[in-house]
Amino acid sequence: MRKNIVAANWKMNLTKKEALSIFEQLEEVQLKDNQEIIVFSPYVFLDALKQKQKKVKVGAQNFHPAPHGAYTGKVSINHLLDLEVECVLIGHSERRMLFNESDELIKTKIDVAVENKLEIVFCCGEPIDIRNKSSHCSYVLQQMEANLFHLDHEQIKQISIAYEPVWAIGTGKTATTEQAENMHRFIRMCVEQRYGFEISNEMSILYGGSCNATNSSELFACENIDGGLIGGASLKAEELCKIISSL
Ligand code: PEP
Numbered sequence: 001m002r003k004n005i006v007a008a009n010w011k012m013n014l015t016k017k018e019a020l021s022i023f024e025q026l027e028e029v030q031l032k033d034n035q036e037i038i039v040f041s042p043y044v045f046l047d048a049l050k051q052k053q054k055k056v057k058v059g060a061q062n063f064h065p066a067p068h069g070a071y072t073g074k075v076s077i078n079h080l081l082d083l084e085v086e087c088v089l090i091g092h093s094e095r096r097m098l099f100n101e102s103d104e105l106i107k108t109k110i111d112v113a114v115e116n117k118l119e120i121v122f123c124c125g126e127p128i129d130i131r132n133k134s135s136h137c138s139y140v141l142q143q144m145e146a147n148l149f150h151l152d153h154e155q156i157k158q159i160s161i162a163y164e165p166v167w168a169i170g171t172g173k174t175a176t177t178e179q180a181e182n183m184h185r186f187i188r189m190c191v192e193q194r195y196g197f198e199i200s201n202e203m204s205i206l207y208g209g210s211c212n213a214t215n216s217s218e219l220f221a222c223e224n225i226d227g228g229l230i231g232g233a234s235l236k237a238e239e240l241c242k243i244i245s246s247l
Contacts, residue, residue: 003204004220004247005160005227007038007121008234009061009089018235019045025237026056026244035247038121039234040089043075047083057119059087062095065105065112077116087119091147093127093166103146110147114155121160121229122148123208124187128167136165137186144187149194156195160204161187162229168209170231177218180207184224213242220246 008026010019019041026037038057041049049058064074080088090109095101113120124143126136140163148159163183168175175183184205192200207219208229219225227247234240 001034002202002226003034003036003160005036005038005204005206006240006244006247007040007059007087007089007162007206007227007229008240009040009092009208009229009231010042010234011061011094011231012042013235014042014045016045016048020048020052022235022237022240023049023052023056025241027052027054029241029244031055031244035244037244038087038119040087040121046080046085050083050085057086059089059119059121060085061089061092063088063109063112065108077112077118080118081116085118087121088113089121089123091123091143093123093125093164093169097166103143106147107150110151110159114151114158118158119160120158121162121206123162123164123229125162125164125166125169125209131165131167136183140183140187141190144190153195153199156191156199157202160206160226161191162206162208163187164208164229166209170210172210174210174212174215174219175207177222180219181222181224184222188224211243213239213246216243217246 038059040059040061060080063077091106124140126139130139165175188200204226206227206229207225211228212233
């Protein structure tokens with residue numbers, strides 16, 4: 001059954017008290033069988049969230065691909081496994097652009113997370129100059145081919161895709177439902193061509209980019225949009241709960 005997911009990307013925000021308060025309110029939300037909430041938290045709150053966890057999945061925003069070693073300041077997948085974290089976010093445009101993460105590194109991180117049986121939300125999406133040239137489809141296909149499509153038919157089942165047009169992230173400029181649905185349909189078609197109908201039909205494809213409580217219902221009503229990856233609007237429990245109720 002295809003899952004409908006709201007995933008919160010808290011980025012480098014919140015205090016521990018605020019994080020726990022939002023998390024506890026999310027734990028009270030009633031979910032249907034096919035619905036899921038994921039919180040991608042700063043590392044420093046992961047342990048505390050896990051102590052409070054009932055059904056909300058706890059995810060990390062990043063990790064270093066080496067299992068251990070002399071990498072001062074880094075966190076490995078083994079640290080995440082030790083905390084029993086269930087999910088990781090890979091390929092976010094902020095990591096690609098601000099931290100120069102290459103396709104090769106993203107592919108390696110996907111392989112490490114797959115090998116360690118973590119759920120992965122893989123982000124892709126085009127910058128504004130690519131959208132203006134109408135090259136967004138080929139751009140996103142290239143990202144999936146470079147980062148993801150080497151996985152086999154079993155491994156790909158650990159992946160949900162978040163389509164996040166870079167021009168919509170944190171800008172207040174949400175993609176129109178038509179722009180978003182067209183891209184989601186295209187992404188599903190690419191997955192189908194590579195992995196077949198059943199896998200593409202089961203895959204959750206989330207929209208990210210200035211999604212909020214005002215526009216989420218319209219976006220989530222689209223056939224190929226199975227929820228959202230939410231940044232700014234995930235920092236207030238009330239707004240996030242409204243977004244979840246529109247799943
Ligand atoms: C994000 O960074 O993943 C995101 C979707 O941010 P925002 O909702 O703030 O645009």
